[in-house]
Amino acid sequence: MAPAPERLVVARRGETGAGDAVQDAEFKRRWDKAALQRNVCTELRRHPLIGADLNEHANTAGSITDLSLHGIPIELKAVDTLINSLDQCEPFLGQTTSYAIAKSKRTATLCVLDSSNKKTAPMPTEAVLDIRTQAQGAVSICVLVIHGDLALPRALSREGGVDKSDILIWVESGRVPYPR
Numbered sequence: 411m412a413p414a415p416e417r418l419v420v421a422r423r424g425e426t427g428a429g430d431a432v433q434d435a436e437f438k439r440r441w442d443k444a445a446l447q448r449n450v451c452t453e454l455r456r457h458p459l460i461g462a463d464l465n466e467h468a469n470t471a472g473s474i475t476d477l478s479l480h481g482i483p484i485e486l487k488a489v490d491t492l493i494n495s496l497d498q499c500e501p502f503l504g505q506t507t508s509y510a511i512a513k514s515k516r517t518a519t520l521c522v523l524d525s526s527n528k529k530t531a532p533m534p535t536e537a538v539l540d541i542r543t544q545a546q547g548a549v550s551i552c553v554l555v556i557h558g559d560l561a562l563p564r565a566l567s568r569e570g571g572v573d574k575s576d577i578l579i580w581v582e583s584g585r586v587p588y589p590r
Contacts, residue, residue: 451466464479483513488525489525493557499542499555507549507551510551516548518552519552525559538556540552
C-alpha cells in the first residue's frame with residue numbers, strides 16, 4: 411500500500427527542504443514565491459511516488475492553490491522575516507485550511523521559506539515541522555518551515571571581527587594574523 415499523499419509531501423519536503431536547506435545552504439539570499447514554487451515542484455516531481463500526480467495552480471475556493479497532490483493542497487509562502495517559532499505561521503493557516511475544506515480534504519500542507527538574513531545558527535528540522543489543527547479539529551495542516559539565507563558557520567564564531575581560528579594560528583605560530 412502506498413503512503414498517504416500528505417505524508418509523501420511532508421516527508422519529501424522534510425528530506426529535501428528543511429534538511430538540505432541547512433546541510434547545503436540551498437536557499438541563499440532572498441527568494442520569492444515563484445522561485446520557491448519552481449524549486450518545490452521540481453523536488454517533489456523527482457520522487458517516483460509523486461511525479462506527474464503533482465498539480466500546479468488548481469482552482470479552489472475561488473482562488474488558485476500553489477500545488478496539490480491527489481487534491482490535497484500544498485500552500486507555499488516565501489517571507490523575509492525571521493521565523494523562530496511555528497506559531498509565526500498562524501496567519502497562513504486560514505488560507506491553507508480554506509483550500510482543504512473547499513476540496514473536501516481533511517489535511518493540507520503549508521511550506522514556509524524564511525529567507526531572512528540569519529545571524530544565528532539554524533534551528534533543527536524537528537523544531538520547524540509540526541501538525542496544526544484548524545476548523546475545530548476537522549482539518550490538520552502539516553506545517554514545515556525552511557530556513558534560507560543561513561549564516562556561514564565560520565561567521566558565527568567571530569568576536570570583534572577576528573575569527574577564533576585566526577587567533578589559534580596566531581598563538582601557534584607566534585605571528586599576528588593578516589587582515590582578510
